[in-house]
Amino acid sequence: MGIERGDREFCVSSSFKSSGQVSYELHDDVAVMTVNNAPVNALSLAIRQDLQANIERFDSDASAKAAVIVGAGKVFIAGADIREFKLPAIEPHLPDVIDRIEECTKPVIAAIHGVALGGGLEVALGCHFRVGVKGAKVGLPEVHLGIIPGAGGTQRLPRLAGYEKALEMIPSGAPIGTSDAKAAGILDHVSEESDAVAAGLAFARSVIDEGTPMRRCSQLVPAAVDAKMFEAAKLAVAKRARGQMSPVVGVEAVEVASQTSFAEGMEKEREMFMALKNSAQHRALSHAFFSDRALGKLPEIEGVAPRQLKAIGVIGGGTMGAGIATSALMNGLSVTLIERDEEALGRAKATIAANIGGAVKKGKLSADQEVRIFEEALKLSTDYGSLSNADLVIEAVFEDIEVKKQVFKQLDAVCKAGAVLATNTSYLDVDAIAAVTERPEDVIGLHFFSPAHIMKLLEVVVAEKTAPDVIATGFQLGKIMRKVAVRAGVCDGFIGNRILASYRTAADAIVMDGSTPFDVDEVMLEFGFAMGPYAVADLAGLDIGWATRKRKAPTLAPNERFFTFPDRLCEQGWFGQKTGKGFYIYENGARKGVPNPTVFEVLAEERKQKKITEQNLSKEQILERYMAAMVNEAAKVVEEGIALRPLDVDMTLIYGYGFPRWRGGPMQYADEVGLEKILNNIREYAREDDYFWQPAKLLEELVESGRTFADLNAGKGSQSATKTRENA
Missing domain, CATH: 3.90.226.10 (2-enoyl-CoA Hydratase; Chain A, domain 1)
Incomplete structure (x- = not known):
């Protein structure tokens, strides 16, 4: 032609x-x-x-x-x-x-x-x-x-x-x-x-x-x-x-x-x-690619304009607050940081200056931008009244709900109408925090991950009365700060930390039943994580988990297994890298440690006290138990509507918890392994511990109907999960 x-x-x-x-x-x-x-x-x-x-x-x-x-x-x-x-x-x-x-x-x-x-x-x-x-x-x-x-x-x-x-x-x-x-x-x-x-x-x-x-x-x-x-x-x-x-x-x-x-x-x-x-790795990485693009596509904010975001406030200038302020400043926002006294403000400014200086050295910011940040964009104050014109305020104080409630009462009194009030809590009840204000519709959780100016994940935690345009503003802030924003519902730990608590409990059980923390870390390194869970705990600080366990101790069920071997380390003042000792010993400030021999003594003592017969688990068995706990809790999180889709779980674990991207996240991994196999493993483990190993209803439903987590991502929802999400 x-x-x-x-x-x-x-x-x-x-x-x-x-x-x-x-x-x-x-x-x-x-x-x-x-x-x-x-x-x-x-x-x-x-x-x-x-x-x-x-x-x-x-x-x-x-x-x-x-x-x-x-x-x-x-x-x-x-x-x-x-x-x-x-x-x-x-x-x-x-x-x-x-x-x-x-x-x-x-x-x-x-x-x-x-x-x-x-x-x-x-x-x-x-x-x-x-x-x-x-x-x-x-x-x-x-x-x-x-x-x-x-x-x-x-x-x-x-x-x-x-x-x-x-x-x-x-x-x-x-x-x-x-x-x-x-x-x-x-x-x-x-x-x-x-x-x-x-x-x-x-x-x-x-x-x-x-x-x-x-x-x-x-x-x-x-x-x-x-x-x-x-x-x-x-x-x-x-x-x-x-x-x-x-x-x-x-x-x-x-x-x-x-x-x-x-x-x-x-x-x-x-x-x-x-x-x-034709490989599983390509399927996993393609899943991650498309999931990245689906995260912000939520019916509740479709067509909803976010509120104005130019000036923000940060309450608390510790590691987390200073990191949040750094990230905001690096991305063109003006920040007013509040601390209790001038000495604390000085420490916060020094931390921010070190963060910004590091960014300049790496070429992420120019010297002119650094000057502008400290001459124009950053303001330091001890007066909450300085936040009267802030468009959004992020509270990043000590993880104590009573302390946070007091902060929000003060914010409620001084912030302008329409200002978004956000808490950076890792675990606490955002609904309870919102309830102390006269404007619960303006309250949201913005859970940053430390160090906040480096880590990509941002959990946008939607409380019961959070307004749609406030949710949209949370996602807009994530976009401005170049974070990966994931919607989460309210529960203890939200998506990531709730799942983390479950697989860490499973890891502790694996260790108590005869393995070592170092065995578990080795298995997870071979799986593709940059660090194993016990090395991560040392990095984060063992005192954080210790405080959480003490907080939860009064709510333990009579038949719930609990483990004290990490607490024995904390009682000796060993909190991980920051003290030079934890599960590992870090000589002369080394980033990578060697196993702490005291851990073996502590484990032997607790096993003897609890009359535990040691099992010799293979690497494959360690991996199967660890991943079964992660997948099972993740399924419960989706079932309850805390995560709207399995892909939200996958991206949370990839960006916030080091899950290897080439495996696509725990839900994608579960689809590849086979949901029926994972469910059968859980039922087998329940013979030993029927309190912890309770199969998620969603997992049982998917196996029974021959569907996968990918089907849920594609909109082929389960009855229980769809009903829960509609209620949410």
């Missing part, structure tokens, strides 16, 4: 009808192909079809001497359309489209603005030249989805930029800027133009006028390399990846480029890509 432009006719394939998402326009003798698939110009089937058709059109267009590929909107091309990964593959496949670009008999230039990521950079590598505008970034982030580049990225990049650069970019997935890309040879030119079309046209003009020879990446011969480089890279990457496969496979794919022809390398790359694409 023919496509007419003026009095010219161009032949293209008639195998499909163009969607028009890639336009074709002549600028004198340069064809400009614009990819338009908002918002990120993902390489969907329609885009691939249009791009291939326009390449055919260009190659046969006698009036076009060069072509420029650009992206509409804010980016060049940000990658493949991963929504299509679950669908049957339909031609043209991306590798074939890129091969066709590279085979063109006339020069094709990629004009990059915004980002060229994944398949976007692979398209650019298939072009004969690449020009970037200032601020553009290029990268191959596929490892973050549990895969590797599958359209030639692992074969063309090392041929163009060298093995070292490929081994830097592909296993890390990190993008690089224009200066770095130019130095590596990825970009041929960095334009002073801000407009990618203008930059591309200017470069195309120079190529035409100067007769610049075309370069095909597939035909480049990379320099010889010592094979030991790849072995060293694999060891280093495997250590960082902590069980994730794709970064290591990325190294292996680059190594293939050093050993084979381009055609053989492409075949091998595709084999590796497909193996990873």
Whole structure:
């Protein structure tokens, strides 16, 4: 069939009808192909079809001497359309489209603005030249989805930029800027133009006028390399990846480029890509990717505008309060921090100054921004009246409900109408705190995680009377402060700490029944956590758990197992890293400790006192019990509406508790293992302890109906969970 432009006719394939998402326009003798698939110009089937058709059109267009590929909107091309990964593959496949670009008999230039990521950079590598505008970034982030580049990225990049650069970019997935890309040879030119079309046209003009020879990446011969480089890279990457496969496979794919022809390398790359694409890790990381984007999509705030957020107050300048203030200041908010006296204010200011100074050293803030923060944005006061104009106030005082109630009574008296009053409590009843005010609809929980200026998670805790626009404001604050905000309901510990309490109880039972804290930590490290639960407890401070156990002691049921071995350490003044001793010993301020031998003595004494017959649990048995406790409590949290969806649990555990992202969170992990297997394990454990091991009704219901947590995320709700959420 023919496509007419003026009095010219161009032949293209008639195998499909163009969607028009890639336009074709002549600028004198340069064809400009614009990819338009908002918002990120993902390489969907329609885009691939249009791009291939326009390449055919260009190659046969006698009036076009060069072509420029650009992206509409804010980016060049940000990658493949991963929504299509679950669908049957339909031609043209991306590798074939890129091969066709590279085979063109006339020069094709990629004009990059915004980002060229994944398949976007692979398209650019298939072009004969690449020009970037200032601020553009290029990268191959596929490892973050549990895969590797599958359209030639692992074969063309090392041929163009060298093995070292490929081994830097592909296993890390990190993008690089224009200066770095130019130095590596990825970009041929960095334009002073801000407009990618203008930059591309200017470069195309120079190529035409100067007769610049075309370069095909597939035909480049990379320099010889010592094979030991790849072995060293694999060891280093495997250590960082902590069980994730794709970064290591990325190294292996680059190594293939050093050993084979381009055609053989492409075949091998595709084999590796497909193996990873069909893996549990890819499913888990895709789940995490989409869950990130679903967190703020809540019916209760759909179409609801948040309240104004410019000036905030923070009550308390300790580690948590200073961290919250730091995060707010770093993200452009004005902060008034309240402390009880000038001495406490001085300590708070010093902590904030150290945090901000660290950010400047790391390049996250400029020196000018640092000056502005302390001259204009931060105010320190001992007077609650200083908060009269604050849009939102976050209380971050000692974890005692009576203390917090007193703070909220004062805030209620001084804050303006419409100000949001937030508590940073980790466990306490937000409804009870809201009840002491005359404006419970303005009260919300904002549970930050320490250190608050670094940790990504923010639990937005919705109390019974919290207004929808206050909820929306909580999520807006999370967005401003670049946090991952998750909605949570009110219960002891909300989502994360409630589940943590359960799996820590299970861990303590595992230890008391014959294992050691160090056995449990080792198993969880091998699972993919950066730290085991006992090393984490040392880091956080053992006194925190000690205080919680003392608070809960009066409410223990007669048949509830309880464990005192952590308290025996606290009674000796050993609170973990901050005192140099806990479950581990930290010599000379070391971050990583060695096992504390006293722990073995304390355990032996308590086992003897409780007449416990020791079990010799294998690593697999330790993992199964630990994860069964986590999943079971998480199911109860969803069942009760504390978390609206399983995905909210998964993101909470990933961002706040170190759950390995490549496993997708505990609910995704449970789906992979099989809910029936986990339920059967729980029922087996209940023979020993029927108080702790009570199966969640939701878990039983899903097993009985043959459904999964993924079904709940997709809106195929369970009867009990749906009813609870509606009531919530």
